[in-house]
Amino acid sequence: MSIPAELKYTDTHEWVRKEADGSVSVGITHHAQDLLGDLVYVENPQVGREVNKGEECGVVESVKAASDIYAPVTGRVVAVNNELADAPERINQDAYDAWMFRLQPTEPREYEMLLDAAGYGALVESQEH
């Protein structure tokens, strides 16, 4: 199972990466794309939108199901990955390369409280019985 050690995670299967400019990139984990199967549609939030931690701010849809994406931290959407609109399969190909959107966090402590790789690994393990 692929869970990079340098990333943070949510219990709703988003990964979070801190960028050099202080923003965070958000995507869905390898495990999440594996559960969903082949993705056919990605909907990102509008740039400029203010989101609260845990708020729905995107959708990924596969041949099996549609699933909401939740903001891992509170902040403002500063960029979205428009490439995914035409090529959602990039998430299936490399979930950690295919970021969905970037947030400028307003509550820096929230990032520190996200799951680390070990914590997320344990969560996945427990959900698989």
Add this chain to the structure above:
Amino acid sequence: MLIFDQSRTGRRAQAQSPKRAAQIDIARNLLREDDLLLPAVSEMDVVRHYTRLSQQNFSIDTHFYPLGSCTMKYNPRACNALAMLPGFVGRHPLAPAKTGQAFLSFMHELQTMLCEVTGMKAVSLAPMAGAQGEFAGVAMIRAYHESRGDSGRSEIIVPDAAHGTNPATATMCGYKVREVPTDGDGNVDLAALSAVVGPQTAGLMLTNPSTLGVFERTIEQIRQVVHNAGGLLYYDGANLNAILGRVRPGDMGFDVIHMNLHKTFSTPHGGGGPGAGPVGVNERLKPFLPVPIVERVEDAYVMIDEVQRPQTIGRLSAFMGNPGVLLRAYVYARMLGREGMRRVADFATLNANYLMAKLRRFGFELAYPERRASHEFIVTLQALKSETGVTAMDFAKRLLDKGFHAPTTYFPLLVPECLLIEPTETESKQTLDAFAAAMKEILDEARTQPELVRQAPHAMPVRRLDDVRAARQLDLRWMAT
């Protein structure tokens, strides 16, 4: 192959060809000059083409169809025969009530029977489908709160096991959706529910038995939590078949319900309709029911509308639902009678539990092994997938080769690699045994020749379809060249 691909210039069905031009009084400049684009084929071409298509159909008339949460039961031919009587088929929807008293009396009786079997106070037959019934139900919740000047209620609560239509309906009606989780036994998590209700709660949408195939044991407490917060309880009738005539949503404390007559009352189902999704309400929601509604005034049956019901949420179509479907449901209900309706729930539940026990003995893993099934149950193939690489989708495709329609796959989303199986009351023990035997065969194949299962289906008119391409580059058009 499309019938257009069989077209050969000059070929035609002579017997059906018009023998002379019609006498028409339309100005020449309004008449089309080129021929209609119709396939040029013989009568026999047409017969063979459509007969072949009908033979490729996988349907309840030809195959067992254990599609969980869809209640694909047999449609008795008598319902069809009676609904097709010329007096019904030929009745114009704008015909005056006095010339359609028989039809109106049947609709009135259907309203009354649906009230009785669900424990609600009034029913409207207006919704044209289950989704429209849901829309009408939540629109009534909104109308109720607004009529009281209670405008702060902005949220509808939906359990995470719900049908996708529930959050969609709430959103359509302008509500924010608040999701509540399910506990380990498949019940709504009561603590989580208590934590999210409040003055912003407009209502809760609940399916009981749930899509996990189990009865919500804490329905009484759920009702109290929601009602104490001032919210209303919406009953999604998707799984009404499991409790028909045995337990009534009205007695459980639901304020508003919708029923899928194409599920529970055995009207034709699938293919996009026509459907019927009547709504039932308790006393306080009665003024908001969609119109028209049939009422008996002295000795006559009349359609009542916006004039008599000024607070109605309005009309959902030009007329009142799909009358042909409502008539079939009416005949079905009359044939069953009160006792028959109880047997629907009894045998639906018995069949599900028999099949569940049998599959468990064959080595299938149940999602909720501690719970008795309602009318459907969930098998999870998670362990089999880890062991053999065979997925729930592969399993479903292989079932087609064995002559069975696949159960619902990958729903509810909570359970990984799941099959949601609903046999319904109309199947015999022999059919259930044959289905269980096919499931066992596939389980063995998954272990001995997994590629055979992963490549399935092998015996269908088409092999494995490219779902991804179909979703991303949907192409339903045919262009003349």
